[in-house]
Amino acid sequence: MNKNPFQILGISENATQEELFSAYRAKRCEYEDKRFTLGEEGTKACEMLDKIDEAYREADGILKNRAYIVDYNSDFSGIEAMIKEGRFEDAQDGLNRIHIRTGEWHYLQAIIFYKKMWYNEAMEQLRLALEKEPMNERYRESYGKLDLKLKSQSGGRGFYGEPQQGRSYQNYNNAGMHRPRCGCCEICGALVCLDCLCNCC
């Protein structure tokens, strides 16, 4: 279509579905009677009716898409509110009802998984969110934070404030600490000691 479908139907772009349908019916009425007349008038009327039908289909599609995006945006903020209130089951139900998986959908799903302590799934969802919206700073920051939490040894939630210092064994390096015990060396060592002490070996 070269012309704007809304222009052809004579309505504004912010019309509702009902207004669109009314305009479509009105426009059709104008040309319906004339389509059976002979000659050029009839041909033109048929052409106009085709254009009107096509314009209606296009405008309908545009309005429906707009409804999806508007609806889901408000749904997402509703789900975010539910997560903040701790109603994770309701939030999950809300997400399950939305079939279009945008970056925001994956991000909210990741938050729900994180709250449930399903960290593998949370990482996977954040990865998918970043795939859909690679430039989104919020997703990237959350991914980085979760990665840090899982891989580093710091990053606790500070429930009582600062983490306790001066715990035993906290700074032991596991890698070097396990000396394989050789039974023979111990026996020899014991014998050497006995020999020195009491000349019995």
Add this chain to the structure above:
Amino acid sequence: MFGYVVIDKQNMLIKDFADYRAYYCGLCKALGSCHSQLTRLTVNYDITFLALVAHNMDKREPEIKKGRCVTKAIGRKFPIVQNNEILNKIADINVILGYYKAEDDILDKGSFIYKFIRAFLFFKLRRARKRLPEFEKKVKILYQDLRELEKNKETSLDKLSHPFASTLMEVGRVAVNETNENFSELCYNLGKWIYIIDAYDDLEKDYKDKKFNPLNPNGEELTSVLREKIKEVAEFNLNSAINIIRSCYDNMDITINEGALSNVVYLGLRFKTDSVLNNLGQSRQTACFRQGHTGEHNE
């Protein structure tokens, strides 16, 4: 239960080991007095850790008296934690968990020994059930959920470890008087750690017996490529669980027997993870011998 939440005995101060043994032997005596003498055999390292943590959460100083081990009638006396409500509760928890684990093993392996253990524990379960009815119901439901997931060959490791991790979260909730979110998170991740490390340990055996294993849900042949991949997944999950357990532990207020607990959290978990990850398919006894442990039982 499983015996994975161990101490790193080689790197433990003697005073901390004495504390740890006091709880271990105290639990053995509590099981004997709460249930029967034979139930003492169900004592394990996991509930010892639970006892240490529970005393800290409830800020309960244990009463310590010198006593002897029942297996060594002639021997030196050493400090043992005396029976109290916390140890009694943990004894009941242990019996309930042991019973449902035996039932799960019967459905998995069906061998006579598990049937015998279940029959033996049944009467103890009835007694424990009267004192902890809600907990027993929850454990039963969670084990059923786990069986359902395994039957449907679920592939998500988070979903599969959720029932067992939730079981341990319930254990934590029941064992202490006042829990908080931090403690629940620690218990949940500890449960996840135990489940995954047990799955890794049983990888070979489950493949041979054609049983479900969460790390190999489709029962594929264990080629070296698959083994590497499974080891990577297991390592990531185990290490992240340990890191979260450590950060939760760091945020706890620990005043009672801090040394023994810190040894388990900072060294023991790491030690057990390394020894299991590097000894795929080996029996536990061989693994311990190669690490330089003495022949003390690990069950």
